Amino acid sequence: MMTPALAAATARVAAHRGAAFRQRTASLIGFTALVLLAAWIGEVDLAKLARGIPMIGDYLWRTVPSLRADHLADDFHDWFWGLREWVILLGDTLLIAYVGTVFGAAFALLLSFPAATTLASARIVWPVRRMLEAARTVPTLVFALLFVFAFGLGPLAGVLAIALHTGGALGKLFAEIHENADPRQIEAIRAAGGTWAESCRFGVLPQSLPGMLSLGLLRFEINVREASVLGLVGAGGIGEELYLAVRQFEYTDISAILLLIMATIVALDSLSGFLRRRVIGVL
Amino acid sequence: MNRAIWLLCAGFLALGLWRVDASPQRLWDGLAKLGWLISLMWPPSFGGVLPQLLAALAETVAMAFLGTLIASVLAIPLAACGARNVARFWPLRFAARRFSDSLRGIDTLIWALVFVSAVGMGPFAGILAIAVPDIGVLARTASESLEAADRRPREAIVAAGAGPVLALRWGLMPQVLPEYLAQVLYLFESNTRSATILGVVGAGGIGLALTDRMRINHWDEVAGIVLLILVVVAAIDTLSRRIRMRLIRA
Numbered sequence: 001m002m003t004p005a006l007a008a009a010t011a012r013v014a015a016h017r018g019a020a021f022r023q024r025t026a027s028l029i030g031f032t033a034l035v036l037l038a039a040w041i042g043e044v045d046l047a048k049l050a051r052g053i054p055m056i057g058d059y060l061w062r063t064v065p066s067l068r069a070d071h072l073a074d075d076f077h078d079w080f081w082g083l084r085e086w087v088i089l090l091g092d093t094l095l096i097a098y099v100g101t102v103f104g105a106a107f108a109l110l111l112s113f114p115a116a117t118t119l120a121s122a123r124i125v126w127p128v129r130r131m132l133e134a135a136r137t138v139p140t141l142v143f144a145l146l147f148v149f150a151f152g153l154g155p156l157a158g159v160l161a162i163a164l165h166t167g168g169a170l171g172k173l174f175a176e177i178h179e180n181a182d183p184r185q186i187e188a189i190r191a192a193g194g195t196w197a198e199s200c201r202f203g204v205l206p207q208s209l210p211g212m213l214s215l216g217l218l219r220f221e222i223n224v225r226e227a228s229v230l231g232l233v234g235a236g237g238i239g240e241e242l243y244l245a246v247r248q249f250e251y252t253d254i255s256a257i258l259l260l261i262m263a264t265i266v267a268l269d270s271l272s273g274f275l276r277r278r279v280i281g282v283l
Numbered sequence: 284m285n286r287a288i289w290l291l292c293a294g295f296l297a298l299g300l301w302r303v304d305a306s307p308q309r310l311w312d313g314l315a316k317l318g319w320l321i322s323l324m325w326p327p328s329f330g331g332v333l334p335q336l337l338a339a340l341a342e343t344v345a346m347a348f349l350g351t352l353i354a355s356v357l358a359i360p361l362a363a364c365g366a367r368n369v370a371r372f373w374p375l376r377f378a379a380r381r382f383s384d385s386l387r388g389i390d391t392l393i394w395a396l397v398f399v400s401a402v403g404m405g406p407f408a409g410i411l412a413i414a415v416p417d418i419g420v421l422a423r424t425a426s427e428s429l430e431a432a433d434r435r436p437r438e439a440i441v442a443a444g445a446g447p448v449l450a451l452r453w454g455l456m457p458q459v460l461p462e463y464l465a466q467v468l469y470l471f472e473s474n475t476r477s478a479t480i481l482g483v484v485g486a487g488g489i490g491l492a493l494t495d496r497m498r499i500n501h502w503d504e505v506a507g508i509v510l511l512i513l514v515v516v517a518a519i520d521t522l523s524r525r526i527r528m529r530l531i532r533a
Contacts, residue, residue, distance in 0.1 A: 034348070035348075035349070035352065037345075038344075038345035038348045038349050039345075039349060041338075041341050041342055041345040042342060042345040042346050042349055042406045042407070042409075042410060042487070043342075043405060043406050043407065043487075044349065044406075044407060044410065045407075048402075048407060049407070052401075052402040052407065055401055055402055056398070056401050056402065056411075058401075059397070059400070059401035060401075092302055095295070095298065095299035095302050095303070096299070096303065098295055098296070098299055099296060099299035099300060099303060099305075102292075102296055134513070137476075137513050137516055137517070138509060138512075138513070139476055139477070139479060139480045141392070141480045141483060142479075142480060142493065142509065145483070145493075145494065145497055146317075146320065146497075146505075147313070147317070149316075149320060149497065150313045150314075150316040150317035150320055151309065151310075151312075151313035151316075151317075152309075152313070154303070154304065155302065155303040155304070156303045156304060156305055156309065156310075156313070158303075159299075159303050159305070225388075225390050226390065228390055228393070229390045229392040229393055232392060232396065232483065232484060233483065236303070239393075242393065242396070243396065246396050246397060246400050247400075249400070254397070258389060258393070261388065261389065261393075262384075262385050262388040262389065265388040266384055266385075266388060
């Protein structure tokens with residue numbers, strides 16, 4: 001026997017379920033439409049996809065070198081024939097990333113104090129933040145293209161591109177760390193007669209330093225990845241050699257260089273993870 | 284000890300500056316030329332081909348969207364194989380983790396270069412180039428959140444007689460899904476940025492137009508295109524941040 005109250009409650013539950021179902025169906029249809037629209041704009045052609053997959057497989061298969069068990073050393077030597085030059089170029093890539101990160105971090109450090117709302121007035125914070133935003137929104141590669149025109153071919157353009165983009169990215173993050181610093185230490189220095197610059201140096205910086213170092217290391221990892229492609233536009237590093245290998249269809253060279261890049265990045269990531277955990281003590 | 288570390292860092296810096304040939308003379312000349320290029324950029328223009336540029340931008344966003352979508356689907360099985368509480372067989376876990384590490388280690392642009400030479404120029408190569416490294420990124424974060432998930436719901440489902448697939452679907456997935464979707468959206472934002480430059484190697488999108496204008500020295504149009512990119516990236520960021528906030532709160 002169903003009381004009127006129970007009947008009403010059941011009806012409400014049914015209505016709620018109906019509404020939830022309708023909403024889910026509507027969002028599913030909307031999402032499917034979005035996928036189809038994107039597929040149409042992106043010229044995704046299923047026939048081309050079907051033809052493409054064996055082509056990718058074939059391409060990847062060609063990059064596998066012939067290694068025979070009885071001539072393993074010789075075959076490795078043939079595969080990594082350019083090892084000496086590649087290692088030098090990888091070293092250059094690391095140096096580009098390192099110098100770019102250092103200068104970018106210095107640029108970020110200078111601008112992070114006027115970009116922190118707790119340290120500067122709103123009139124100063126706004127333009128500095130917009131500047132940092134512009135520097136980090138333009139991709140590194142676009143800066144690199146521009147700098148190759150201005151500074152000529154070579155790693156200098158790459159270093160400057162990485163420094164500018166890093167400055168924008170780290171500047172914002174550093175400013176956020178400064179904003180979280182304990183204000184009492186800043187007040188103490190101001191009360192003792194310190195200038196604004198001294199309060200930043202002795203009040204904020206000691207508190208922010210561990211976090212900043214950790215973010216800087218993280219950025220260095222990202223920048224090594226970015227530096228590995230700068231060679232594609234003539235801005236130095238291993239990318240140039242990779243670009244040549246791909247363009248000239250030197251299949252086994254492609255796999256050799258890619259493996260070297262992967263090994264470097266994996267090694268570096270674990271080293272930097274270790275440094276971040278052990279030396280600095282914060283994640 | 285501390286002084287040794289500082290000396291080492293300074294030494295690397297000096298070595299780097301020497302290797303990149305950063306003489307003050309070269310910097311000064313370059314800055315002068317850069318100033319001249321920037322003066323050529325004013326006023327930004329669209330060269331009378333705004334509709335074509337907008338179409339290229341739409342293509343860029345579509346590439347990022349489809350690439351992220353493909354990666355988000357393909358990363359799930361790989362994530363499951365890499366999670367300690369799902370894959371008990373450690374060699375499988377090890378292989379899955381190293382595989383996703385190596386996908387992740389190579390930049391999108393290098394994948395684009397490879398795929399352009401494998402399947403030809405066009406946005407299709409760009410979609411693949413975006414999807415492949417993201418499979419690695421998503422598989423790693425998802426397997427970490429699977430490992431951090433509460434095991435009790437899963438045990439309840441196993442106790443009720445479910446097999447391993449059903450236990451994964453109903454015991455673990457509901458816990459990690461909101462976080463996973465937020466991560467996917469975040470990658471979509473970052474992919475929109477990467478997709479803008481894939482055209483440099485011929486993988487579709489606005490990047491091709493950008494490098495073309497640079498090659499023929501139409502710097503006012505370069506500035507116009509960069510402004511368009513900034514507007515689109517900002518719009519996508521805002522949209523995706525709103526959705527992420529809703530996902531995390533839900």
